[in-house]
Amino acid sequence: MLQQFMKQELPRVEHYLLEVIQTLPKEQVKLKEAMSYAISSGGKRVRPLFVLVATQLAGGSLEKAIPVAGALEMIHTYSLIHDDLPGMDNDELRRGRPTLHVAFDEATAILAGDAFLTLAFTCLTENDLPATVQSVLVRLISKNAGAYGMIAGQMLDVESESKEVTLQELMYIHQQKTGALIEISLQSGLLIGNASKEMYQLLHQFAVHYGLAFQIQNDLQDVLWDSAKSGKQSGKDTVLEKNTYPSLLGVDGALAMLQEEITACKECLTSVATYATKPKEQEAVLLLNEMLEYLKIS
Ligand code: GRG
Numbered sequence: 001m002l003q004q005f006m007k008q009e010l011p012r013v014e015h016y017l018l019e020v021i022q023t024l025p026k027e028q029v030k031l032k033e034a035m036s037y038a039i040s041s042g043g044k045r046v047r048p049l050f051v052l053v054a055t056q057l058a059g060g061s062l063e064k065a066i067p068v069a070g071a072l073e074m075i076h077t078y079s080l081i082h083d084d085l086p087g088m089d090n091d092e093l094r095r096g097r098p099t100l101h102v103a104f105d106e107a108t109a110i111l112a113g114d115a116f117l118t119l120a121f122t123c124l125t126e127n128d129l130p131a132t133v134q135s136v137l138v139r140l141i142s143k144n145a146g147a148y149g150m151i152a153g154q155m156l157d158v159e160s161e162s163k164e165v166t167l168q169e170l171m172y173i174h175q176q177k178t179g180a181l182i183e184i185s186l187q188s189g190l191l192i193g194n195a196s197k198e199m200y201q202l203l204h205q206f207a208v209h210y211g212l213a214f215q216i217q218n219d220l221q222d223v224l225w226d227s228a229k230s231g232k233q234s235g236k237d238t239v240l241e242k243n244t245y246p247s248l249l250g251v252d253g254a255l256a257m258l259q260e261e262i263t264a265c266k267e268c269l270t271s272v273a274t275y276a277t278k279p280k281e282q283e284a285v286l287l288l289n290e291m292l293e294y295l296k297i298s
Pocket of ligand 1: 042043045046078082083088150151177178214
């Protein structure tokens with residue numbers, strides 16, 4: 001079912017993203033090329049999927065949600081471009097291809113990232129959603145993607161390199177760095193539709209567990225997968241002396257924690273299902289369940 005949903009909906013998001021990039025001034029040949037390179041290099045599109053599935057769960061219009069799904073992918077793409085820069089992780093491989101600053105140059109990568117972040121807010125305000133919904137989306141997404149969320153987490157993460165942190169501190173960092181964007185993707189979909197207060201609370205819980213599981217899986221892949229499988233340079237966390245779940249808990253401990261978080265996600269979805277009465281809503285719950293497959297280490 002998820003495969004079918006992705007086959008139907010994701011090309012609309014891809015098309016939207018590439019089309020928006022083409023609206024940039026005609027002399028911006030290099031910027032357009034760099035942004036198209038970053039967008040066309042694949043990626044699982046987890047955040048747009050969460051926007052669309054949550055929209056369906058809340059009875060909203062998928063068509064009207066496409067610009068929001070695109071905006072969240074733009075913000076995610078910018079975070080990866082900047083995270084790969086020499087001043088951050090200095091990575092040369094991303095999604096199996098040279099990172100943007102390697103394929104182009106550092107200045108272009110910085111500017112393409114900046115352009116994605118700002119263009120995302122153009123997309124959030126130039127669409128067919130009511131102005132009241134647009135303004136709430138801008139407020140919440142700017143907070144979650146910025147200094148109250150993803151950037152706050154990234155800052156703590158950078159500061160904690162080569163320093164010991166507790167498991168609680170690590171979980172707090174990742175709730176912000178990774179979880180905040182996942183959470184706002186789901187909440188955006190609920191806002192586009194007309195979700196109940198209970199649904200917001202349940203999906204908030206789901207997002208917290210999913211975000212943690214996503215990061216644990218990411219850390220485990222860095223240890224267990226080679227570069228060919230992960231599409232990025234493996235073993236970088238150890239080189240950078242990063243605090244990760246495997247470094248704190250060992251591989252087995254991290255695997256056990258990943259399983260606990262997946263189980264917690266499932267429990268949240270069992271509760272969500274009790275509020276899903278219409279067929280489209282029930283289908284959305286099944287889609288969320290299928291998205292747990294992304295969290296497995298194979
Ligand atoms: C703004 C510089 C800056 C950083 C923000 C999100 C982030 C912090 C940095 C990106 C690096 C990273 C490993 C973050 C953890 C979140 C994560 C697991 C990202 C990878 O996301 P996927 O797996 O990537 O969805 P694809 O390639 O599938 O889109």
